[in-house]
Amino acid sequence: MTKSITTVWLIALLTGLMSMCAATAQAQNPTSGTTGPLTWKYDTGTKTLTISGKGEMPDYVDYTVNTTNSMQLSPWLFCRERISKVVIEDGVKYIGTNAFLGFKMDSVVISESVTRIGKAAFSSCTNLSVINIPTGVTRIEDNTFTFCKKLNSIILHTGITEIGSGAFAFSTLTQLTIPAGVKKIGARAFSGCKNLSAIAVDPGNMNFTSVDGVLFDKAKTTLMQFPAGHKDSIYTIPNGTKKIGGHAFLGAQDLVAVTISADVKEIEEYPFKQVFRLKSLTVKWEKPLSINENAFDLNVPSNVTLTVPKGSKAAYAAAPVWKEFKQIGESTVGNVALPEARIYAAGGRLYLTLQTAAPVGIYTLNGVLVRTFSAPAGETTVALPQGVYIVQVGDTAEKVYVN
Numbered sequence: 001m002t003k004s005i006t007t008v009w010l011i012a013l014l015t016g017l018m019s020m021c022a023a024t025a026q027a028q029n030p031t032s033g034t035t036g037p038l039t040w041k042y043d044t045g046t047k048t049l050t051i052s053g054k055g056e057m058p059d060y061v062d063y064t065v066n067t068t069n070s071m072q073l074s075p076w077l078f079c080r081e082r083i084s085k086v087v088i089e090d091g092v093k094y095i096g097t098n099a100f101l102g103f104k105m106d107s108v109v110i111s112e113s114v115t116r117i118g119k120a121a122f123s124s125c126t127n128l129s130v131i132n133i134p135t136g137v138t139r140i141e142d143n144t145f146t147f148c149k150k151l152n153s154i155i156l157h158t159g160i161t162e163i164g165s166g167a168f169a170f171s172t173l174t175q176l177t178i179p180a181g182v183k184k185i186g187a188r189a190f191s192g193c194k195n196l197s198a199i200a201v202d203p204g205n206m207n208f209t210s211v212d213g214v215l216f217d218k219a220k221t222t223l224m225q226f227p228a229g230h231k232d233s234i235y236t237i238p239n240g241t242k243k244i245g246g247h248a249f250l251g252a253q254d255l256v257a258v259t260i261s262a263d264v265k266e267i268e269e270y271p272f273k274q275v276f277r278l279k280s281l282t283v284k285w286e287k288p289l290s291i292n293e294n295a296f297d298l299n300v301p302s303n304v305t306l307t308v309p310k311g312s313k314a315a316y317a318a319a320p321v322w323k324e325f326k327q328i329g330e331s332t333v334g335n336v337a338l339p340e341a342r343i344y345a346a347g348g349r350l351y352l353t354l355q356t357a358a359p360v361g362i363y364t365l366n367g368v369l370v371r372t373f374s375a376p377a378g379e380t381t382v383a384l385p386q387g388v389y390i391v392q393v394g395d396t397a398e399k400v401y402v403n
Contacts, residue, residue: 035051056096057099095118098118099121106127119144124147138159142164179205187246192228193227238261301326305327350381354375370384387402
């Protein structure tokens, strides 16, 4: 009899403990609740998080740098690895800062009632491939979609007027058109998008334009973004450009050589950050331009040959920032257009197409003569080792990259 009572007592105790544990787990990892004036519910079967109600979602802290105050974290943070879909229902007006930072959902459906999306709201959502931006949203905030590694396409509607700093940085966008109404674009908005080969701008936009896929302000005086996926390995910054924006060439994966015209008067921070294949930088200032100490990534001065105008090497070797370049050479030729010649490289060979016969000189970036010959009218090919060369035809020259 005593043994039976003891057994019953033990079963009751274990049942109670299990119930308490379940209740504790439920309290620690709830599947529904409130956040500000809104309610939320996570369906474990469909793996869908639904947020409903009327009003604005609160802002949340970045859980990767602040986990000490749980009241500031998004209440659904515990299931960030399990959510596959997020639904923001009609009535919600604002999606809070960091609301879904680092979540793994595949898609998000946002009601047209939403008029604002907070900073970094969908940052680092590495599985996110589908999202709609409601027509009432006029600003894409800073870092909203940064590091969204599966977000390869997004439509920016005509009502958008501002795109914040880093808004789409390091996403996998393959194409992008800046709408006509956009008036402001922050630094690094499209930096590091390695699949983005060109940035298009609606012809009706009064503030920005695209030149060969590169983003400029409308006056073409500020180079804002050279897409990281741009296919040009050699790029000459156009005459008339006065400023190179911060992080302008960040992550450009195919870029080997850049020429900066003497018209450029300002270079902001880190325009050549993470341009790992860059081997040549040619500048046209007779006197070294005074530039920001962070104009170049740390690896640039060590790995890149700086080519300066003839007679100015000593000045650059003594100038702040420029003196950090380990290899400084002087240009022996100009860098002008060739209206009567076509020069390009492919498959380890240099190709020349001339209308008339002309003397040809091939030089290294440091001005060392590699080869000279007289090329006839028509096409001439020359095999060359991989590298960047200056090809002089008559009195004009062109820089080419042989791969």
